[in-house]
Amino acid sequence: xxxxxxxxxxxxxxxxxxxxxxxxSTTSPSSAESTALKNQIxxxxxxxxxxxxxxxxxxxxxxxxxxxxIPADASTSLTRSESTCLSACMEKYIEAWNTTSxxxxxxxxxxxPGVAAAVGGAGTGGxxxxxxxxxxxxxxEMF
Amino acid sequence: xxxxxxxDGAVSKLTPQDQRELQQFVQNxxxxxxxxxxxxxxxxxxxxxxxxxxxxxGKLTSKEEVCMQNCVERxxxxxxxxxxxxxxxxxxx
Numbered sequence: 001x002x003x004x005x006x007x008x009x010x011x012x013x014x015x016x017x018x019x020x021x022x023x024x025s026t027t028s029p030s031s032a033e034s035t036a037l038k039n040q041i042x043x044x045x046x047x048x049x050x051x052x053x054x055x056x057x058x059x060x061x062x063x064x065x066x067x068x069x070i071p072a073d074a075s076t077s078l079t080r081s082e083s084t085c086l087s088a089c090m091e092k093y094i095e096a097w098n099t100t101s102x103x104x105x106x107x108x109x110x111x112x113p114g115v116a117a118a119v120g121g122a123g124t125g126g127x128x129x130x131x132x133x134x135x136x137x138x139x140x141e142m143f
Numbered sequence: 144x145x146x147x148x149x150x151d152g153a154v155s156k157l158t159p160q161d162q163r164e165l166q167q168f169v170q171n172x173x174x175x176x177x178x179x180x181x182x183x184x185x186x187x188x189x190x191x192x193x194x195x196x197x198x199x200x201g202k203l204t205s206k207e208e209v210c211m212q213n214c215v216e217r218x219x220x221x222x223x224x225x226x227x228x229x230x231x232x233x234x235x236x
Contacts, residue, residue, distance in 0.1 A: 031158055033156075034156065034158040037153055037161075038157055038165050049175070049176065053179050060186070060187055085197075085198045088200055089194075090201075091201030091202065092194055092201060093186070095203045096190050096194065096207075096211055097183075099208055100189060100211060100215055101182045104178070104185060105178065107219055108178070111219075
């Protein structure tokens with residue numbers, strides 16, 4: 001089950017990233033500078049959105065896995081089995097998030113194709129953000 | 144990460160065309176945020192129902208996976224059913 005993602009027409013990724021120094025030198029916008037600036041703004045917003053999403057997910061993992069793995073009469077330190085439980089729980093929760101995302105997006109794209117098409121990358125964007133989360137790069141951004 | 148830019152000041156330096164494109168992007172992004180927020184909500188709701196066994200392996204069992212999918216679908220069905228019934232109640236008044 002794969003959700004067809006529309007290419008984001010605005011996400012020309014890294015070509016624009018070094019233009020910030022030139023933005024104050026002109027008053028009337030030249031089109032090249034304007035495009036570079038626009039792409040930079042988009043990238044900033046995108047990164048910010050991904051970080052927020054990942055942070056929220058981790059918050060939810062904390063809440064749910066604490067509830068699932070740590071008993072009410074918690075001992076003075078984390079036991080080995082609690083620690084195993086937490087790791088398993090975290091991995092399951094992230095997998096559950098991905099399943100939910102796929103199922104939900106498939107459903108809304110059946111029922112309201114317009115909405116799903118308009119967001120296009122929501123599924124892949126979200127999943128991409130989370131997929132990357134397991135890697136070291138995005139992890140660094142989060143903490 | 145790069146130095147963050149002041150979006151408010153920067154927008155006035157964009158051509159009208161780029162401003163429109165940026166606006167479109169923001170609209171899409173906000174819709175995406177709404178979807179992600181629903182996904183977070185549904186994940187938590189369904190995780191509580193579906194992952195009930197002992198947490199030793201880090202992968203969802205196929206049973207849990209199917210449970211998650213069904214949980215999401217039924218939640219959507221529920222909100223549709225409630226809306227539908229609300230309509231009939233209103234029509235009967």
